[in-house]
Amino acid sequence: MVLTEYKSPEEIRHSLGKARGVVVFSCSGCANMNEIGGRRGLKFMKKRLSAWGYSVVAGATPPGICMNAVMENATHKWIQPNRSKVDALLAICCAAGIKNAAYFNPDLKVVAAADPMGVECLLPHNAYYEDAGDYMVAHELCLPCGSCVLSFTTGICPLVACPAKSKYGYCKNPPYPGNGCTVKPDQKCVWAIIEKRGGDLEGLGKLKEIHENPDYERIPSIDTPPRTVKQHTIAGYCGGRSPSFISDLLRWVR
Amino acid sequence: MFQTKYKSEEELQYSLRNFQKVGIISCNVCCNLSDCGGQQGLELMSGFCRNWGKAVVADCLIFGGCVGTVHEHAVKKRIYPHQSDIDALVMISCAAGIKTANLYSPGLPVVAACDSFGSYPLSPRQGPNDSLTIHTYCPICPDGHCVMSYTAGICPVVLCPEKCRYGYCENPPQSPNRQCTKDENMACVWKTIEETIAQRGESLDSLKELEQIHADKTLRRMPTPETERAAGWQIKMAQWFSLNVLNRVADSLHAAR
Numbered sequence: 001m002v003l004t005e006y007k008s009p010e011e012i013r014h015s016l017g018k019a020r021g022v023v024v025f026s027c028s029g030c031a032n033m034n035e036i037g038g039r040r041g042l043k044f045m046k047k048r049l050s051a052w053g054y055s056v057v058a059g060a061t062p063p064g065i066c067m068n069a070v071m072e073n074a075t076h077k078w079i080q081p082n083r084s085k086v087d088a089l090l091a092i093c094c095a096a097g098i099k100n101a102a103y104f105n106p107d108l109k110v111v112a113a114a115d116p117m118g119v120e121c122l123l124p125h126n127a128y129y130e131d132a133g134d135y136m137v138a139h140e141l142c143l144p145c146g147s148c149v150l151s152f153t154t155g156i157c158p159l160v161a162c163p164a165k166s167k168y169g170y171c172k173n174p175p176y177p178g179n180g181c182t183v184k185p186d187q188k189c190v191w192a193i194i195e196k197r198g199g200d201l202e203g204l205g206k207l208k209e210i211h212e213n214p215d216y217e218r219i220p221s222i223d224t225p226p227r228t229v230k231q232h233t234i235a236g237y238c239g240g241r242s243p244s245f246i247s248d249l250l251r252w253v254r
Numbered sequence: 255m256f257q258t259k260y261k262s263e264e265e266l267q268y269s270l271r272n273f274q275k276v277g278i279i280s281c282n283v284c285c286n287l288s289d290c291g292g293q294q295g296l297e298l299m300s301g302f303c304r305n306w307g308k309a310v311v312a313d314c315l316i317f318g319g320c321v322g323t324v325h326e327h328a329v330k331k332r333i334y335p336h337q338s339d340i341d342a343l344v345m346i347s348c349a350a351g352i353k354t355a356n357l358y359s360p361g362l363p364v365v366a367a368c369d370s371f372g373s374y375p376l377s378p379r380q381g382p383n384d385s386l387t388i389h390t391y392c393p394i395c396p397d398g399h400c401v402m403s404y405t406a407g408i409c410p411v412v413l414c415p416e417k418c419r420y421g422y423c424e425n426p427p428q429s430p431n432r433q434c435t436k437d438e439n440m441a442c443v444w445k446t447i448e449e450t451i452a453q454r455g456e457s458l459d460s461l462k463e464l465e466q467i468h469a470d471k472t473l474r475r476m477p478t479p480e481t482e483r484a485a486g487w488q489i490k491m492a493q494w495f496s497l498n499v500l501n502r503v504a505d506s507l508h509a510a511r
Contacts, residue, residue, distance in 0.1 A: 007476070035481055210262070251481075
């Protein structure tokens with residue numbers, strides 16, 4: 001799941017500028033799971049927009065507006081019929097949704113209501129981890145780097161957690177056993193935690209060589225046949241016009 | 255959607271060098287739509303593991319490898335019964351799935367089969383061929399602040415070699431030149447952004463104000479709306495439904511491509 005958080009009200013109002021009629025798309029995928037999108041997010045944002053003096057022309061809760069098919073259909077359904085009254089599209093979603101919205105609405109102002117913060121484990125609200133390592137695994141966000149080392153580090157991302165950004169083992173100035181990090185002394189050394197949890201520190205040296213090999217060749221992704229236009233249209237229809245209660249059902253996983 | 259790509263054979267073989275019997279878990283959502291996971295990904299990875307001389311003891315599809323409750327239920331049903339026979343789990347998913355597997359797997363090492371690249375609009379194979387908006391990943395800015403409301407969906411942080419987020423760099427190309435002064439093989443991204451937003455009657459000036467808003471540490475993000483938590487029976491139904499129903503229809507998700 002991509003963690004999304006609302007922007008500040010000042011930024012959203014600045015971004016909307018002189019627009020008056022606004023359509024709101026509130027994604028029922030990741031943003032819904034993070035409590036800012038879906039039906040509740042739409043209701044919340046509509047109330048805010050009205051209080052700020054904007055007129056909400058339409059609102060929809062498509063599941064996954066990062067999909068071309070869904071965004072295309074939602075645009076036809078919710079924006080095109082009201083086009084003369086719409087000045088801006090406010091999208092509650094991650095950056096992929098904003099890109100998609102901008103692509104399918106080239107003549108419309110597209111405003112992001114949220115920022116993507118990182119890739120997260122979507123855990124139940126009451127999940128609690130006392131162990132420092134488990135806490136890092138559960139709550140630290142992945143900022144994708146394209147050459148993951150989590151297989152060797154028991155799920156802790158050193159790029160996020162280590163202040164020295166040391167990816168393949170201890171930094172040049174590691175602490176004495178039991179001492180805090182030498183860069184940020186008030187926190188424990190992340191690599192000491194990884195070692196204690198049984199991380200494969202010996203294997204990381206060779207992994208670095210593998211990653212740095214210029215001839216690194218990925219296993220090709222699966223070559224599935226493209227779908228027909230009809231299938232694509234049906235998928236877009238189901239997504240672009242899905243009723244808003246679906247977003248509440250999806251949230252049952254938390 | 256979140257883009258994942260397989261690692262190399264060499265890296266996977268090295269990661270699995272100490273293990274003989276493996277379980278394979280394949281995510282049925284983003285990874286499935288990135289053509290790495292799902293049922294086909296499971297079959298492909300099982301084939302590779304057998305070729306490398308490993309025994310595939312158990313496998314499991316998860317509709318959302320990064321969703322804790324769904325993940326927990328699926329591994330309890332499909333992996334836990336074989337846990338004593340398994341040396342390691344191969345996880346076909348993004349980094350969030352790998353982390354979740356570390357939290358919910360029964361003390362087994364978790365080997366990532368894929369690397370994570372970023373969120374991207376999921377387009378059909380014969381769909382839009384727009385390299386600026388559709389075919390670039392969002393690598394997610396560490397401070398979160400997105401500027402794409404002002405740049406017509408073009409992310410300057412990814413495309414500009416200088417990583418300028420709020421406008422031209424100190425050394426922009428002089429008209430009529432369009433080439434980037436740092437990388438002459440490409441056009442200046444900010445030139446393209448300026449021209450695109452000009453068609454909508456907007457200018458780069460508002461980005462300067464946005465920069466000040468982002469720099470203002472007193473401003474707070476809007477709070478999330480208060481919501482009630484899912485009840486125990488709702489979570490159980492979601493777990494059952496995702497394992498037994500959604501996993502079976504996951505292939506039809508590809509229709510969105």
